[in-house]
Amino acid sequence: MTDEVLASRFERARPRLQAVALRMLGSHAAAEDAVQEAWLRLHRSRTDDIDNLEGWLTTVVSRICLDALKSGAARRERVVDELPEPVAAGESRDELVRDPAEAAATADAVGAALLVVLDQLGPTERLAFVLHDLFGVPFDEVAPIVDTSPANARQLASRARRKVRGGESEPDRRRQHEVVDAFLEAAREGRFERLLTLLDPDIELRADAFSVQAAATRAHLGAPALAPVLRGRNAVAQVFSGRAAAARPAFVDGVPAAVWAPGGTTRSAWVLTVVDGVITRIEMLGDPATLADLDVELL
Numbered sequence: 001m002t003d004e005v006l007a008s009r010f011e012r013a014r015p016r017l018q019a020v021a022l023r024m025l026g027s028h029a030a031a032e033d034a035v036q037e038a039w040l041r042l043h044r045s046r047t048d049d050i051d052n053l054e055g056w057l058t059t060v061v062s063r064i065c066l067d068a069l070k071s072g073a074a075r076r077e078r079v080v081d082e083l084p085e086p087v088a089a090g091e092s093r094d095e096l097v098r099d100p101a102e103a104a105a106t107a108d109a110v111g112a113a114l115l116v117v118l119d120q121l122g123p124t125e126r127l128a129f130v131l132h133d134l135f136g137v138p139f140d141e142v143a144p145i146v147d148t149s150p151a152n153a154r155q156l157a158s159r160a161r162r163k164v165r166g167g168e169s170e171p172d173r174r175r176q177h178e179v180v181d182a183f184l185e186a187a188r189e190g191r192f193e194r195l196l197t198l199l200d201p202d203i204e205l206r207a208d209a210f211s212v213q214a215a216a217t218r219a220h221l222g223a224p225a226l227a228p229v230l231r232g233r234n235a236v237a238q239v240f241s242g243r244a245a246a247a248r249p250a251f252v253d254g255v256p257a258a259v260w261a262p263g264g265t266t267r268s269a270w271v272l273t274v275v276d277g278v279i280t281r282i283e284m285l286g287d288p289a290t291l292a293d294l295d296v297e298l299l
Helices: 003-025 028-043 053-071 100-108 113-116 122-135 139-143 148-169 171-189 191-198 207-219 233-240 288-292
Strands: 201-205 227-229 248-252 256-260 266-275 278-285 295-298
Touching: 003 028, 003 122, 028 053, 053 122, 053 139, 113 256, 122 139, 122 148, 139 148, 139 266, 139 278, 148 288, 171 191, 171 248, 171 256, 171 266, 191 201, 191 233, 191 278, 201 207, 201 233, 207 278, 227 233, 248 266
Parallel strands: 201 278
Antiparallel strands: 201 227, 248 256, 248 295, 256 266, 266 278
16 A cells, blocks of 8 residues: 555544544544554554554554553543534444544534543443444444453443433433334334335444344244345345334333343344434344343333
8 A cells, every 4th residue: 555545545534533532532632642643553554454444543543542541641621612512422323434524523413511421431431432332333343442352342331321321311212212113113014115214224234143143043934134234224124024023122221222022031132223213223132141231121
């Protein structure tokens, strides 16, 4: 990769990197220092060995910020006067493959109130929450950054989410519950067109290995074909249309979800990200070890 190409790709990623660092460190100056340090590390690395440059840069900036917070070196100055009004946490649908400038703009919309709460979180809680809930980084990619397992990374984000959402209004929860109810009703009745209206065009479905294997073994019984990742509302709607007969609406770790819980024991969970009345992401969980760690509130 030539220096010009490398510099161009770095500049394209810069807004997103700056937004991640700002959410972690709370200071524009500290965030700029972290991004500049990532640029220097990039220059010292063998770039031909980097498959996903944007993901690599996000990881490096995250670790720089985590080290700064743990060492107490970050000043974490307030930037509340420079940010727009807050929106609910978790309302970002940014992915590693999306436009970094769009990701940064969405993260900026989190606003001043959230920054105040983030400042009360521990470093690893803060990083897990920022990466997953604000920037859509999967837990299996968050885990090595904070040096833990995906299950523990999920718990870190869950604890942070509960603190952040402590002030969430009942109308917010009710609106999310209504979307889940509508989704389950359309799925049970096989109303494919209705399902499409409830799913974002770029929705992503992620299924853990247990769910993928379970679907494969039940294919002869009509179980849908699953892959670890499915994208697009047509593909996702086909997975759920005509199914979900026994699923119940719930909140899982404070996030809207649907669960299958015969006898009150959760056997599978679909964790939903709801933005502006549509579902932008579904995480299908079936691993008993993962399910055992979830905080499930049946509705």
